[in-house]
Amino acid sequence: MRCLAIANQKGGAAKTTTTVNLAAALAELGRKVLVIDLDPQGSSTDWLGAGGARHGAYDFLTNGAMLGDVTGGSSVEGVSVVAATPALQGAERALAREVGAEMALQRKLKGSASAAWDYVLIDTPPTLGVLTLNALTAARELLVPVEAHVLALAGVAHLIETMGTVRDRLNPDLVLAGVVACRVDSRTRHAADVVDSLRRKFDGSMYATQIRENIKLAEAPSFRQSILDYDPRSSGAADYRALAAEVVGQEKS
Ligand SMILES: Nc1ncnc2c1ncn2[C@@H]1O[C@H](COP(=O)(O)OP(=O)(O)OP(=O)(O)O)[C@@H](O)[C@H]1O
Ligand SMILES: [Mg+2]
Structure with a gap:
């Protein structure tokens, strides 16, 4: 099983869009996928x-609920x-x-039948609070969607720093x-410039796939x-299929 946290504390970075559509594209490739929504916005x-x-991430994190009790089917x-669930809004305070x-989350997932899944994708809120830290602590891997905009770059550096701290502690x-x-x-030079600076910074850690601006993703x-x-x-659809193929390509390593 691979467990990936989809995180970026910047709002609107395409975390949810990436979680849902990567999940669907991985499922299309025959993988069994579980999405855990740790964002109280519930997108x-x-x-x-x-x-x-009626039950969900809140019950899993704060009560004795087992994974099977809080997992449901989806429209995908x-x-x-x-x-x-709405209760998740109180999770930061409860935790x-x-x-x-x-x-x-790590404690609970370890004790669960997570072998039933090939992929667990965790969507996170636009903060570095206790919910996002739970995702980074439970996951083995971090996947960072970045909006191709110059203002987005500073936030990524901070997130990578946080990843280092989580790894240490x-x-x-x-x-x-x-x-x-x-x-x-x-169509814009600006987007190409931002992608170039991301490539310079993250070198081998950038996915080759780029998710293009596409209104259909906002409508879905x-x-x-x-x-x-x-x-x-x-x-x-083409871009998220390509991303899923890349993610599956990482399975061996
Ligand atoms: N490739 C894309 N093309 C067009 N619109 C997109 C694309 N990716 C995301 N969006 C839109 O951008 C907005 C933010 O995306 P999304 O909700 O996935 O970000 P998020 O990081 O989950 O936000 P939040 O931090 O609020 O959870 C949404 O309106 C979404 O429809
Ligand atoms: Mg979101």
Whole structure:
């Protein structure tokens, strides 16, 4: 099983878009995929059609609930989901009272039948609070979507620093799976410049795939469909399929 945290503390970096569509594309390649939504905004949960779930990530993190109790089906074939229910909004505060709060998810996942999944993708909120730290501590790999915009670059450096701290203190096994440039507008010089500086900085850790700006990706959530179902011939579908192929290509190493 591979467990990837999809994180970037910058809002609107395409974390949720990447979580949902990468999950769908991995499922299309025959992988069994679980999405854990650790963002109280619940965007992945809604997109995956699990907005009505009664139990979810909150119960898993703070109660005795087992993974099977909080996992439900989704509107995307081959993808299951641990939902962000409204209770998750209180999780930061509930966990703050606990010793080892950052390790709650890791503890619970270890004791669960995670062998049932090939991939666990964890969507995270746009903060470096205790929920994101739980994701970074439970995951083996970090996948960072970056909006191809110059303002986005400073935040990535800070995130990589945080990854180093988590590795030192909480999760020595954590590695960077890769950085993926998102919302790339190929008509502008600016986007190309940003992708160039990302490449210089992250060298071997950049995915070759770039996710182009595609309005279909912004429309798909309203229909509770992944881009592969909503518009299989769109550039968004092609790009997330290409990203999934790259991610699967990392399985051996
Ligand atoms: N490749 C793309 N083309 C067009 N729009 C996109 C693309 N990727 C993401 N978006 C849009 O950008 C916005 C932010 O994306 P998304 O919600 O995935 O980011 P996020 O990092 O999860 O945000 P948050 O920090 O609020 O959780 C959304 O409106 C989404 O539809
Ligand atoms: Mg999001």
